[in-house]
Amino acid sequence: MGVTGLLNMLKPVMEECHVERFRGARVGIDGYAWLHKGSFGCALELAEGLKPTGFVSYFMHRVKLLQHFGVRPVVVFDGADLPQKRKTDGDRAQRRRKNMQSGREAMRKGDRETASLCFRRAIDVTAEMADTIAQELKRHNVEYIVAPYEADAQLALLSLQGYIESVITEDSDLIVYGCSNILFKMNKFGEGSLYASDKLTEMREWSFAEFTREMFVMMSCLAGCDFFEGVPGLGIRKAHAIVKKHRTFRNVVSSIQDDRKFQDFFIQYPSDFKEDFRRACLVFGHQTIWDPNLTTLRHLRPLGMTVGRLIDDDATNLDPSSELVTCLGRIYENEVAELVARGEIHPATHRRFRSEQNSLVAFKPAPTDGKKTVSSGNSNTKRVTLHQPCFGYRGDMIRKHTTPAALRKFAIPRPSTSGKGNNSDLGTSKIIVGHDASFLESRPVRASPKPQTPLKRHGSLLPVRIRSPTARLTLAVQPGSKQTILKWER
Structure with a gap:
């Protein structure tokens, strides 16, 4: 979903951009965003419990598009559900179930169009689908990593470390996490809207000149996001005004609670508004991520002064088992x-996706010289060799790719109208045996329909026309004889 209204608010400082702008650089990909869009075309098959491959084709087409323009994609997949997002995930799951029921009812009535629409709304991207994509990425030597929790936070880390130049995504959460360059809603041609954080100070109507990062996070959470529903009647622009005026967490909360417009909301609020708001702000700043350089789980930013200002206490003395810390994502072994980062085990259950024999693509471990091997803790589990630093698949091993243009069968170009490149002066046999021979084999021959009336004149020709990029070859067969006539027509 992203932050409600944030993209519209920042539209004045966003510009149209083509992905070729990042030629030669790494660009992070929100894997589940592409997976979700790629599943639209096979929603019926997914609803029927089948295993379609349409979403794989969609995903890899986008990957090859980036490679075609010299961009090195780094795909990041979501991991386990974040505790702070549990309510949002539950609401979405309930909506998916309702849409699935509506779709099945429409199918029973024979309304396939309505059923397809409902099934699209019921799509649930799973870790197994992401694993299928991961195997395909590995086969094509494309970097990927599975985040311990939210892919957005993992992408933010790669951006903050300078490993990726930009991120391609669909929603606005990455702005709040602190990514510097984000390409939103890239289409099949590689075009999208580019956000650059250094242009925030150029905003005129809604100034961010005096905003700190914590203030921007508070504004976004008040407007409503995946981790906090927000306050009804308090949109992004009103939230901007409140945060700009009061600046600190304590003053912002007090101003909202004292406002008579929101008294009914606080009376009906089921839990502690202040605590829920605080946790949402903490998630955007300190969510648990996997650091591929240190090969360890840690928080996106240290639990230091930022958290101290939010909890009115010393954040360095926080108990790691406290609810305030566990809402950021548990730190485990x-x-x-x-193994989660490499995509070898399920990010939530920590069970292997498949045995090596059943793998879509057999993974050959690297030589163990100078490497280390680890196990998931199961004595029956095959040990896996890990590379340092640990990505699902690192781009340091990427070879020179064959461009998609060399692999794809592009459409034959239309005949030139300028007269350039005309082949009419070439011999017939040379055209058929040479360059155009493959063309004739790869395209069906278009023949004129069979005459409906008997032949009136001896020697009439039955034309069979073969089209080429620059001319038309007529193969005429004379009835009653084995003689054929080849004739070029411009």
């Missing part, structure tokens, strides 16, 4: 986290 690094050996297991490595």
Whole structure:
């Protein structure tokens, strides 16, 4: 969903951009965003419990598009559900179930169009689908990593470390996490809207000149996001005004609670508004991520002064088992986290997706010289060799790719109207045996329909026309004889 209204608010400082702008650089990909869009075309098959491959084709087409323009994609997949997002995930799951029921009812009535629409709304991207994509990425030597929790936070880390130049995504959460360059809603041609954080100070109507990062996070959470529903009647622009005026967490909360417009909301609020708001702000700043350089789980930013200002206490003395810290995502054993990052085990259950014999693509471990091997803790589990630093698949091993243009069968170009490149002066046999021979084999021959009336004149020709990019070859067969006539027509 992203932050309600944030993209519209920042539209004045966003510009149209083509992905070729990042030629030669790494660009992070929100894997589940592409998976979700790619599943639209096979929603019926997914609803019927089948295993379609349409979403794989969609995903890899986008990957090859980036490679065609010299961009090195780094795909990041979501991991386990974040505790702070549990309510949002539950609401979405309930909506998916309702849409699935509506779709099945429409199918029973024979309304396939309505059923397809409902099934699209019921799509649930799973870790197994992401694993299928991961195997395909590995086969094409494309970097990927599975985040311990939210892919957005993992992408933010790669951006903050300078490993990726930009991120391609669909929603606005990455702005709040602190990514510097984000390409939103890239289409099949590689075009999208580019956000650059250094242009925030150029905003005129809604100034961010005096905003700190914590203030921007508070504004976004008040407007409503995946981790906090927000306050009814308090949109992004009103939230901007409140945060700009009061600046600190304590003053912002007090101003909202004292406002008579929101008294009914606070009376009906089922839990502690202040605590829920605080946790949402903490998630955007300090969510648990996997650091591929340190090969360990840690928080996106240290629990220091930022958290101290939010909890009115010393954040360095926080109990790691406290609810305020666990809402950021549990930190578990690094050996297991490595296997999750590589996509070897399920990010939530920590069970292997498949045996090596049933793998879509057999993974050959690297030589063990100078490497280390770890196990997921199961004595029956095959040990896996890990590379340092640990990505699902690192781009340091990427070879020179064959461009998609060399692999794809592009459409034959239309005949030139300028007269350039005309082949009419070439011999017939040379055209058929040479360049155009493959063309004739790869395209069906278009023949004129069979005459409906008997032949009136001896020697009439039955034309069979073969089209080429620059001319038309007529193969005429004379009735009653084995003689054929080849004739070029411009």
